Amino acid sequence: MATRDVLGIADVVDAAPPPKVTFGRSSARHTWGLVGQYGFLCALSLLVLGPLFLTVIQALSPPFTYVNEGRPLHPVSVAWKDRTWFSGGPISLVVRTLVVLLLVAWLQKVASGQGWRSRTLHTPARLVAIVGGAVALALATGPVFASLRDADGNSGSVFLIAVLVVAATQVWGYLGPTRPAWISVLMAVLTGLGVVGMAVLFVGPEVWTKAWGRYSLGPAMGRSLVMALIITTLQVSTAIMSAYAFVFLRFPFKRLLFALFMATLLLPLEVTLVGNVATIRQLEWTNTMQALVLPFGATALGTFLIRQGFRGLPSEIQDATRLDGYGHVAFLTKFAVPLTRPVIAAFTVISALGAWNQYLWPRAVIESNSFNTLQIQLRQVSAGEVANANEAIASALVAAVPVVVLLIAFQRQIIRGLTAGAVK
Amino acid sequence: MATGRAAVRGKYSAKEVGLAFAFLAPSIAVFVTFFYLPFARLLGWGTYESVRGGASYEQVGLGQYRDVLTGSEFTDGLWHSVLYVFYTVPVGLLLGTLLAVAAHRQLKGIKVFQAIFSSTLASSVAVSSVIFFFLFNPAIGFFQVSWQSDPDMALFAAALPSIWQNLGLAFVIVLAGLQAVPDEVIEAATLDGYGPWRMLTRITLPLISPVLLFLFVILVIFGFQAFAQIEIITKGGPGGASETLVFKIFQQTQDYGKGAVLSVGLFFVTLVVTFLQFTILERRVHYGDS
Numbered sequence: 001m002a003t004r005d006v007l008g009i010a011d012v013v014d015a016a017p018p019p020k021v022t023f024g025r026s027s028a029r030h031t032w033g034l035v036g037q038y039g040f041l042c043a044l045s046l047l048v049l050g051p052l053f054l055t056v057i058q059a060l061s062p063p064f065t066y067v068n069e070g071r072p073l074h075p076v077s078v079a080w081k082d083r084t085w086f087s088g089g090p091i092s093l094v095v096r097t098l099v100v101l102l103l104v105a106w107l108q109k110v111a112s113g114q115g116w117r118s119r120t121l122h123t124p125a126r127l128v129a130i131v132g133g134a135v136a137l138a139l140a141t142g143p144v145f146a147s148l149r150d151a152d153g154n155s156g157s158v159f160l161i162a163v164l165v166v167a168a169t170q171v172w173g174y175l176g177p178t179r180p181a182w183i184s185v186l187m188a189v190l191t192g193l194g195v196v197g198m199a200v201l202f203v204g205p206e207v208w209t210k211a212w213g214r215y216s217l218g219p220a221m222g223r224s225l226v227m228a229l230i231i232t233t234l235q236v237s238t239a240i241m242s243a244y245a246f247v248f249l250r251f252p253f254k255r256l257l258f259a260l261f262m263a264t265l266l267l268p269l270e271v272t273l274v275g276n277v278a279t280i281r282q283l284e285w286t287n288t289m290q291a292l293v294l295p296f297g298a299t300a301l302g303t304f305l306i307r308q309g310f311r312g313l314p315s316e317i318q319d320a321t322r323l324d325g326y327g328h329v330a331f332l333t334k335f336a337v338p339l340t341r342p343v344i345a346a347f348t349v350i351s352a353l354g355a356w357n358q359y360l361w362p363r364a365v366i367e368s369n370s371f372n373t374l375q376i377q378l379r380q381v382s383a384g385e386v387a388n389a390n391e392a393i394a395s396a397l398v399a400a401v402p403v404v405v406l407l408i409a410f411q412r413q414i415i416r417g418l419t420a421g422a423v424k
Numbered sequence: 425m426a427t428g429r430a431a432v433r434g435k436y437s438a439k440e441v442g443l444a445f446a447f448l449a450p451s452i453a454v455f456v457t458f459f460y461l462p463f464a465r466l467l468g469w470g471t472y473e474s475v476r477g478g479a480s481y482e483q484v485g486l487g488q489y490r491d492v493l494t495g496s497e498f499t500d501g502l503w504h505s506v507l508y509v510f511y512t513v514p515v516g517l518l519l520g521t522l523l524a525v526a527a528h529r530q531l532k533g534i535k536v537f538q539a540i541f542s543s544t545l546a547s548s549v550a551v552s553s554v555i556f557f558f559l560f561n562p563a564i565g566f567f568q569v570s571w572q573s574d575p576d577m578a579l580f581a582a583a584l585p586s587i588w589q590n591l592g593l594a595f596v597i598v599l600a601g602l603q604a605v606p607d608e609v610i611e612a613a614t615l616d617g618y619g620p621w622r623m624l625t626r627i628t629l630p631l632i633s634p635v636l637l638f639l640f641v642i643l644v645i646f647g648f649q650a651f652a653q654i655e656i657i658t659k660g661g662p663g664g665a666s667e668t669l670v671f672k673i674f675q676q677t678q679d680y681g682k683g684a685v686l687s688v689g690l691f692f693v694t695l696v697v698t699f700l701q702f703t704i705l706e707r708r709v710h711y712g713d714s
Contacts, residue, residue, distance in 0.1 A: 045537060251440065382557055419597050
């Protein structure tokens, strides 16, 4: 399976499903091998996204309705909101529109095969696609939502028209010198389908806002955000400072201290949990923010990663800055940190991810539901009544949104952070 | 800067040492207060037995260590933790490798598939546990099975969200390993007439074995740390059939004596597992420079 065929899109001739997965390298079997590879990738995508699809369907349908109807694989009795694209608060409207703009811009960028910086999107065709796509979507979703809410029987055709309207704005942007026109049209239709489909699934139904309000996800998310921000700030700054001391400063017991720092990796939270909970109770810090953040104020992993980054700096830089009269603090802030920014950014992002996903520790030191972080609130919600389970499921999906944003915005840093240590 | 690199070894400038300890002080404070001190206290607490449900404690010496660590509570918890690791780690390695090998090729639109395969990174343990709790709910789930109340299946039901959630991480790590394999090696093997399967088993997998070891270690650690999955999906039940070691420790945060012994037990388990991983597996792993 590890063949490294260099293949062009022009080789896609036949889109029929293959009888079986083959990976041929001879030219006769080439096309079938290609189709097989795409088929295999799609099957794997289904495996990864399958639970998510089913969960979205569950979130949209009142649970006992679809159970009584024999569990069909589509949303049942969706409660639609009485709205257009422009209703709802100004914040949610702006966020919605920004998401669409960014999504379309990203698709155009990917299709152009160029990076963000090479003035990729500054062509009239692509600007029309981005702005026009957003405007078309905002106007076209109104009738779709109205039709779905009234259940007037025309929802399918109205939806299709909306898809085509949005698609029409995209074609020009996708047209390229090397791309056949029919592929551009296909890509535009798929974009329209994705954008309008997402709008219908995530803006139209009531369940998302209902879950948000009923289970007070807003305050919980706010607490999680504050907690993650403080933990990340603390971890990054303590890691930078201790890494600097270990690399650039001479002091006694350096090796012993470094070994003691690294040995904390053998004392994970699970081992020290009972002792730490006792400490927090003695300090009477249960249900406080300092109890949530202080135990994670410093990490051996962060110290180690940033130390590796500092050690990679050429010693000439330090010598030159010393001659120029820079002290340690100035060298740290003006040279060491800016020059190791990729490493620090990678650690920052995985530290934020870890802090946001904390479960065991908040669970142990929060005893009042009004102080729940988002993850703990989810447990609370799922333990509630089964009749409204679709709202609990919706909360879980809403709770994942901030991390999705983080993942998209900092994809490279996250992957670098997660694979640090795996690949040199 | 008072001292340069040429300074006499063993002589420290007071200013530099002061700065170093000022920089290290916050980290040292955290590590002492929340890592070493609690662990030292746990070692001591293990010799005290709680009387009347934690109302007071009585010094019983090392006897409590012997009783608890050989008792069924610790061994059952350890067995459940090991089972959980068996459920999650091999399938995680296998699926991660499968996804990475499938997505490590030059095709149009492969970036989209790579984004899809890494998408489970966006879910937290709690999110994926809630998702699977309702997917496999006996009353309203898509798959109406009562695994949560079946002693033989409860732990597997709690392992499902882990398996799904680890896909993204495993994929990202193995893919990074595959991308680090030099092109020349692959080209040379192709010229030697290696087919796809032989290429995978004889060239690619041995070359990325350090990455697979890294992933293996991470997945084992995650498996031993699993808590939210069990609390949300089975709540330890039925009848304690899915109580792992960490779950039992969490339940003992009221009884400091017993909780301390279980924690120390977990510490030694972690130590032994780490040691085994790096001695047994290190030998079977190919590192480029050796």
